[in-house]
Amino acid sequence: MLKYRHNLPQLNGGTFLSDGGMETTLIFHHGLELPHFASFVLLATQEGREQIKNYYRDYLNVARRHGTGFVLDTATWRANPDWGEKLGYSPQALKAANEEAVDVVAELREEYEQPGRPIVIGGAIGPRGDGYKAGSMDAWEAEDYHAPQIATFAGTAADMVAAYTLTNIDEAIGIARAAQRLGMPTAIAFTVETDGKIVTGRSIQEAIEGVDAATGGYPAYYIVNCAHPSHFEGAFDHNSGWIKRIAGLKANASMMSHQELDNSETLDAGDPVDLGLRYRALTRQMPQVRVLGGCCGTDHRHIAAICEACLPTQSAA
Template structure:
């Protein structure tokens, strides 16, 4: 039975942390090769499961020290049918991997959760294609395609699903509709280019307003991920209704463009303290922000710096 599926605590206020760049941490810090950037393959061995647990524990320890809640996302960004086939997974094995990813997080929640620090388990969904390129699916196709993974999560203790690194508004609409069909709360996270727009050229305002209009305000909230604050802070019209729908930020460590990151063989970890200060400025203008974490290139140091900047009263 899902603990918070019908009563998500992050919707009630307070600050919730999330983790950083799982895949970039495993590749560049742990020296683990992840085929097709897929972290869920680590669940296939006890060593991989233990490494995954250790990764999350660093962030859960930070949340415990700062007295915050946590949104614990599964390692399943690539665990959808097309990527699963590329990785040699049958449909049955892929479904099991999504379920095992939730089970691992349930164990962590049981060990870390306190009454005043709720831990929400979120099934992470990635785009059907490349997170840096425009997808071509219609909303109907996206709903049908992503239903597989969402249905798998619906049968577990996952409290919600979160779709990350989306570039296609129709894909966001389809995911939201699929989540609704399985009674799963859904967060939609778009990724933006250095001009603050989706790779299709459409604005974040248009993405949020179009998705809301097509789904009756279906997402419980929106997020921005896989972009540095310098890329999108100027695109946010503070005070507008659509900006108030953004409740989470998971930014990249680097100010480089997606093309530059794709072609880089080195990890650009940026400046954790500067990133923390930029989150503070975002929070000053966006009191609706509830979920703070990182994306590519970030690790526990960046999330700790975000806490120091945004929660100065914390111990």
């Protein structure tokens, strides 16, 4: 059933939570092995599907306590052709994994959704390469590359696609064009470095305006992703028009750079309370931000702290 594809509720007001750093949580807190940082491999077994469901339940319970909606993204950040091939997945097996990932979160939506608190299913897409390094595709190549995964989501109950940790403008343009051609609303999230710029050295403003210019403003909204708020909070011009296109924050727990995080053998979970306070400052300056989640190093405790800071007047459900 296509529940929200033609009217995304997070664009109509209210606060929506999202999950945190799935892969870092599953590896460092749950002790799971994820080859190539790919959580979708867990979908191959019933035990793995239950592990994914339990991961999501921690966040869905936070949303229930605070009376918010939720954007429930699938465990498919790595489920694209290049990573699938490295993991031994045929195109048919990869398509089945993306479909199974939607089925898993659709079951959770049936379990958790309540009147007035919608749960939006997002088909999660990651970059062709590494989320910390610049890719080399042009926009047309990116459109062709990502179209099969988006087409798979279009044939499921997914309400939208969400592309996370993108490192360059051209790949984002290609994803947005493919989503438009296939009739899927999309959110675009760029990885941001410690200098407040995306990996290629372009500003967040250049990235958002570049994608909008090339796609007729097709993305439903943008997300700032995979960086601590201290890295990007000074990069926003709150009097500009482009800033209003940002409707989501999914920040890292750690203040470390991506290189430092890549080389670390332990998880830096940062300070959840401080992270929450930084989100509160940002959302007061950016009232259009509706989707609050996390990225590397964050778990349900961080999202709960963000709720405590940003939604102090909402009572428990």
